[in-house]
Amino acid sequence: MESYIKCVEKSIDNEENQLRELGQEIWRNPELGRQEFHAHTLLTSFLRERGFEVEEQFLAPTGFRASFGASDQESGKLHVCFLCEYDALPELGHASGRNLIAEATVAAALGIKAVIETNSNGKRLGKVTVLGCPDQEGNGTKIDAINQDFFKDVDLALTVTPYSANISKPIMLTIMRVTLLYQGKAAHASAQPWEGRNALDAAVLCYNNISVLRQQLKPFMQIHGVISSGGVKPNIIPEKTEMKFYLRARDHLDMAFLQQRANAAFVAAAKATQCEIEFSFTDHPYSNLLTNNTLAEIYERQAKSQGVKFTTDCDKLNTPVGSSDAGNVSHVVPCIAPAFDIDGGVVNHTTEFTEAAGEVAAHCSTVRVAKALAMTAVEAMQDVSVMNKVKQDFMAVEGGSVGLTSWQ
Template sequence: MKDLKDVAAARIDGLSARLLGLSHRLHANPETAWQEKQAAAWISAELTGVGYKVTRELCGFPTAFAATLGRGPLQLAICAEYDALPGLGHACGHNIIAAAAVGAAAALAPVVDALGVTITVIGTPAEEGGGGKIELMDRGAFDGLHAAMMVHPGPLDVARAEPFAVSHSKIRYRGKATHAAAYPERGVNAADAFTVAQVAIGLLRQQLQSGVRVHGVVTNGGEAPNAIPEVTEGRWYVRAGTLADLAVLEERVRKCFEAGALSTGCDLEIEAESQPYAEFANDEAILDLYVANATALGRQFVSSGPDMRMNRASTDMGNVSQRVPAIHPYIGIDSLPAVNHQKEFAAHCITAAADKAVMDAAKAMAFTCIDIARSSPLRSRLIGNTEQVDPLKETVDVH
């Protein structure tokens, strides 16, 4: 007879080569939002190998999946992310997230019946701007779940997710091309429209409340230096503390883009890249369990200082947390001074410290799921008092 956490830990340790191999393989083959074909296939294969039933192309999305094991009334989800950043590869460490999710799922496979749980790993594409979780949630992928979790890498261990709400927009100005030297007066300069808009945004910042963010890039500034640019394009993010604050801020930023169109005579098009990402609602009881388990594994959490600010980064997991009790802690990979979304951070995501983060995150999530299942008050809150099984078994036979 072994304690369930001992069983889970041994399972993860026994699969270390496969888990770290998966992490490194994903890192070496980065795929951007909605293009994660290899990643989804590799992760699905690993989950099939540890006993999970995998549904591919979940909700009609080619690179989404769900892997399920168990028949218990308590429905717990572990979210896997695996998309990379354009031009930066896995500079946000989603290879670590995916491998840790597989590890936690594998650890729980031998004990789901003893715990009275059903475990589902949801493969969620396009976190980096595409809002994959929101799209999946709208199509029912998170229906019936009682709690959800994932662990995200950063420079340091930070327990609480406190992300900005964010909107992602494509901006396009349409003007009229002409020869820049011979007939400049016959053109309508779409590049000037972006210049005016960016100046207006820069001036707006001094009137904005502390903590909001407005930032973006021009992805197409024109075709040739001797032609007045006819079409220019960019991508812009607007961030605020809550969705309500975001709606107010977005309107002010929109007027800056309208100023660019008005002053130059261009036509303006603003297209949402995804639905807005929401702020995060941490489930405090589940988070306390995670912190206790991670601390027992030797993780040391920080709660102040500029190096911990990865916990402010926006995530579509925030939208999940508004509907399902959830946590989204951060696990450190000892990368400083490198931080997320730098090429140096990408290099750190396959170091020994990153590999340890995979193993520790897998164990901490598995242990947290076990503690959730063993806690009668927490089970009652999550699913009610209708179940007639004993979920509080402390031991399980392992043959």
């Protein structure tokens, strides 16, 4: 294993400047989901130049897959997949640090590739794939990959989560996105207000209903919402308003309960204002993350060897870091998505996080966790006893029998 570790470290160190520039170019050119054409070109070109077989526009116009090596279940050569993200947030840019996710996953894949090349006759070292996953902020393509059986021959899936602390097993919640449309009737707000039905009143009541509901929710149940369209002019009673809500819960059972409660609040506002209501739920709900314990333990050990210090703060360990379609992947294949601190505790989805994601400190953190990711995958790929533990952990959690390959 020591020789593998040195091989991973050397391969990533040799490419560090190029990896830094790759992440910087994505950071300087933030693109929204399904519009990441520049990042798509950068990443596919980078990987193709380094010997990966690349399929562009995989699953989506800005998606891709890049592979090296070959898996073989009968001989025990395994297939590890790194989940690469690169979309940005509206107005804020890379306030989720996905330029760093792209850098880390590509770097880790280079580490695995180097080990496969060095140990071409090794029994278990098989194939590495970088899956380009656009639009994590919207309808994540990892779900499309699941639906199209991409993970059928994948043994391990790994990614990272830029954050304000180092956590090997972060809490990621199930999320359901819903858009509400309230339809009322326009009227002159001064001359004949009684002729109108105020859709903005419906939206305000809805928001207040949800605010009251929050105090009655279980731990880890969350609802966030905005009024995305609230009317045209103050002297016209708004006839149409739009609201967007994110509902989060620990798992899909709690989500069903939360949806029932939220729906009652949505409909009550319509009834009170005599408005009509339309619901539009996403067809890509994100699942909670089922972190594989064995992989997480290996990752933490390997990351510590790179100088990463993990938080012991109970509040941070028990605070959800958000949601991701990596959670959906974790229900069909053993998976980890550890959180890593990019700059001493700066908070996600802020301009400060965007700035920090472009700094040298963030790059250095990214290189360390990329090495740890690669070493985690190599340790599992080359040791049958480790893979047996990974499999046992996976089978022990919900959904564990889905999508498993046959480990030798």
